Amino acid sequence: MSLPGPRRTADEQGRPERAAPAGAVRERVFHNAAAAVAARAATGVFQVLATLTLARCLGEQEWGLYGYLLASLDIFAVLTNLGLDVVGIRLMAVGAWRPRAVVKHLLLLKTALCIAGLAGLGVVSLVVPRLAEHRGLLALLGLALLPISLLSSVTVRFQTEHRMERLIPAQFAAGALYLLAVHAGSALGLRLPGFVALFAAFQLLTYLLTVVVSRRTWPPSGARDAGEALDRALFLTILRQSIPVGGAMIMVVTYSRLGVFLLERFQGLEAVGQYYIALKISEPLLAIAGALAMSAYPVFSRLAERGAATELRRRVLRYSLGSAAVSGAVAALFTVFSAPLLRAIKPEYAAAAGALTALGWATACMFQNQLSTAAINAFGRFHLNSVFAALNLCTYLVGSLLLVRSLGATGAGLATLCTEGVNAVVQIAAVSVLLRRLETAATAAPTS
Numbered sequence: 012m013s014l015p016g017p018r019r020t021a022d023e024q025g026r027p028e029r030a031a032p033a034g035a036v037r038e039r040v041f042h043n044a045a046a047a048v049a050a051r052a053a054t055g056v057f058q059v060l061a062t063l064t065l066a067r068c069l070g071e072q073e074w075g076l077y078g079y080l081l082a083s084l085d086i087f088a089v090l091t092n093l094g095l096d097v098v099g100i101r102l103m104a105v106g107a108w109r110p111r112a113v114v115k116h117l118l119l120l121k122t123a124l125c126i127a128g129l130a131g132l133g134v135v136s137l138v139v140p141r142l143a144e145h146r147g148l149l150a151l152l153g154l155a156l157l158p159i160s161l162l163s164s165v166t167v168r169f170q171t172e173h174r175m176e177r178l179i180p181a182q183f184a185a186g187a188l189y190l191l192a193v194h195a196g197s198a199l200g201l202r203l204p205g206f207v208a209l210f211a212a213f214q215l216l217t218y219l220l221t222v223v224v225s226r227r228t229w230p231p232s233g234a235r236d237a238g239e240a241l242d243r244a245l246f247l248t249i250l251r252q253s254i255p256v257g258g259a260m261i262m263v264v265t266y267s268r269l270g271v272f273l274l275e276r277f278q279g280l281e282a283v284g285q286y287y288i289a290l291k292i293s294e295p296l297l298a299i300a301g302a303l304a305m306s307a308y309p310v311f312s313r314l315a316e317r318g319a320a321t322e323l324r325r326r327v328l329r330y331s332l333g334s335a336a337v338s339g340a341v342a343a344l345f346t347v348f349s350a351p352l353l354r355a356i357k358p359e360y361a362a363a364a365g366a367l368t369a370l371g372w373a374t375a376c377m378f379q380n381q382l383s384t385a386a387i388n389a390f391g392r393f394h395l396n397s398v399f400a401a402l403n404l405c406t407y408l409v410g411s412l413l414l415v416r417s418l419g420a421t422g423a424g425l426a427t428l429c430t431e432g433v434n435a436v437v438q439i440a441a442v443s444v445l446l447r448r449l450e451t452a453a454t455a456a457p458t459s
Contacts, residue, residue: 056186056295057186057187057189057190058186058189058190059291059292059294059295060190061189061190061193061194062288062291062292063356064190064193064194064197065077065193065197065206066284066288066291066356066357066360067356067357068197068201069202069203069206070284070357070359071280071281071284071285071359071360072280072281072284073202073203073284074284074287074288075275075279075280075281075282075283075284075285075287076145076203076280076283077203077206077207077287078271078283078284078286078287078290079141079271079272079275079280079283080142080145080148080149080152080207081152081210081287082268082271082272082287083132083135083139083142083149083268084132084149084152084153084155084156085264085268086261086264086265086268087128087131087132087153087156088128088156088159088160088264089257089260089261089263089264090124090128090131090257090261091121091124091125091127091128091156091160092121092124092160092163092257092260093120093124093253093254093256093257093260094253094254094255094256094257094258094259094260094393095117095120095121095164095249095253095257096117096163096164096167097253097256097308097388097393098248098249098252098253098256098393099113099114099117099164099167099249100167100170100171100308100309100312101252101308101309101312101388101389101391102248102249103167103168103171103309104171104308104309104310104312104313105312105313105316108242108245110168110171112242112245113167113168113245113249114164114165114167114168115241116241116242116245116246116249117164117167117249118161118164118165119241120246120249120250121160121161121164122157122161124160125156125157125160125161128156128160129153129156129157132149132153132156133150133153136149136150141275147204148203148204148207151204151207151208151211152207152210152211154211154215155210155211155214155215158214158215158217158218158219159214159218161218162214162217162218162221165218165221165222165225166178166221168225169225170306170308170309171309177224178221178224180224181217181220181221181223181224182217182220182221184220185213185216185217185220186217188213188216189209189213189216192209192212192213193206193209196209252391252393253393255393255394255396255397256388256393256396256397258397258400259393259396259397259399259400260400261400262397262400262401262403262404263400263403263404265404266400266403266404266407266408266430267427269407269408269411270286270407270411270415270423270424270426270427271283271286271287271423273411273412273415273423274286274415274419274420274423277415277416278415278416278419278420282419282420284360285360285362285363285366285419285420286363286366286419286420286423286424288353288356288360288363289349289353289363289366289367289370289420289424290366290370292352292367293345293367293370293371293373293374294374296338296341296342296371296374296375296378297374297377297378297381304381304382304384304385307326307330307382307385308385308388308389310326311323311326311327311385311386311388311389312388312389314326314389315389315390315391315449318449318452318453319453320446320449320450320452320453321450323386323389323446323449324446324450327382327386327442327446330382331379331382331383331439334378334379334382335375335378335379337378338374338375338378338379339375341371341374341375342371342372342374342375344371345367345368345370345371345372346368346371346372349363349364349365349367349368349371350364352367353367362419362420363420363421365418365420365421365424365425366420366421366423366424367424368424369421369424369425369427369428370424370427370428372428373424373427373428373430373431373432374431376428376431376432376434376435377431379435379438379439380431380434380435380438383435383438383439383441383442384396384438386442386445387438387441387442387445390445390449392445395441399434399437399438399441402433402434402437403430403431403433403434406429406430406433406434407426407427407429407430410425410426410429410430411423411426413426414426
């Protein structure tokens with residue numbers, strides 16, 4: 012049965028779609044993953060350098076407050092995202108609706124969610140004592156909520172079409188300007204409010220530059236067609252499928268930021284500062300994982316839709332082994348050099364060496380989990396990831412309550428490592444079951 016909405020049987024120029032050879036598809040996945048990594052690295056490297064500058068300039072107390080505020084913003088950022096982009100990529104990958112229509116509907120839904128998110132952020136800033144003390148800073152960060160949310164929807168078309176290299180110039184320019192601004196602010200003696208304003212301005216600039224690139228590479232068609240009109244069926248399809256995805260994302264971000272909130276509660280902002288510097292240093296490895304997973308996701312979706320079980324299994328295994336090699340090597344480097352690296356930033360951060368080591372290995376597990384999540388979503392089994400996210404939240408809550416109070420930042424890192432390790436085993440088992448069922452269905456199909 013075909014999905015509702017205008018079926019895309021040809022590309023935007025009217026040419027018929029053709030099945031690409033396996034080698035060509037594999038090359039596009041790695042090319043797009045490399046481009047996505049480059050696009051994220053264009054801002055990621057600059058952001059890491061800016062982060063190190065900020066951590067050195069602000070010191071543990073103010074840096075801890077900055078991390079606490081950003082962790083709060085992250086919760087609302089995922090609420091405004093609600094898994095809409097994941098659903099949008101799959102709908103475009105399997106040809107369910109025209110890309111222009113999907114992106115337009117995503118942006119409209121995101122805008123409505125951002126308005127609600129800003130209202131919720133204002134309410135929370137009045138209720139939570141720590142946030143109430145700094146509601147002005149939180150309001151500044153709130154200005155970044157809309158561009159952060161809309162940016163990911165602008166890029167879904169580039170992800171689906173494996174054209175992430177087009178975003179490199181825009182993200183490189185925004186990242187370079189942000190780093191220069193942070194260095195200039197540090198030299199001028201800027202304090203936390205000024206750096207928060209720079210962060211919000213950087214998010215807005217990145218979004219605007221990406222929109223410019225998108226419009227130049229994907230101009231309006233001129234004629235009003237199915238890709239231009241609002242479609243109630245498309246709205247409902249996106250919302251219905253995004254609810255389990257969004258639920259999973261909310262639980263994942265909640266547990267990943269729970270360590271910050273527990274550290275603030277039990278150990279104070281200095282411990283938050285130690286943990287947050289370790290978290291920000293380990294995040295670039297996760298960005299690589301996300302780039303590979305999102306590049307593989309459209310291909311996984313097409314293979315699952317066609318019932319190509321053997322090819323899908325081969326790709327999942329190949330990408331998993333490659334990610335294990337890369338992430339394991341980086342985690343080993345963190346293990347060896349975490350203490351000297353943190354000491355070089357500022358001696359007071361050396362206490363976060365244990366947290367950085369634990370987070371390095373936890374991120375290696377996250378690398379695999381991102382791929383497993385992409386494979387599960389490719390089958391349209393979005394609800395499974397919600398179940399796994401709930402398991403993660405429970406596992407982390409138990410681990411952090413046992414470890415954070417006594418071990419501080421290191422305890423938060425160990426709780427994350429335990430959670431991601433358990434999740435890796437569970438998700439690999441789930442992907443294996445789904446692949447086995449697909450193989451059985453493909454074998455039985457000719458005789459049915």
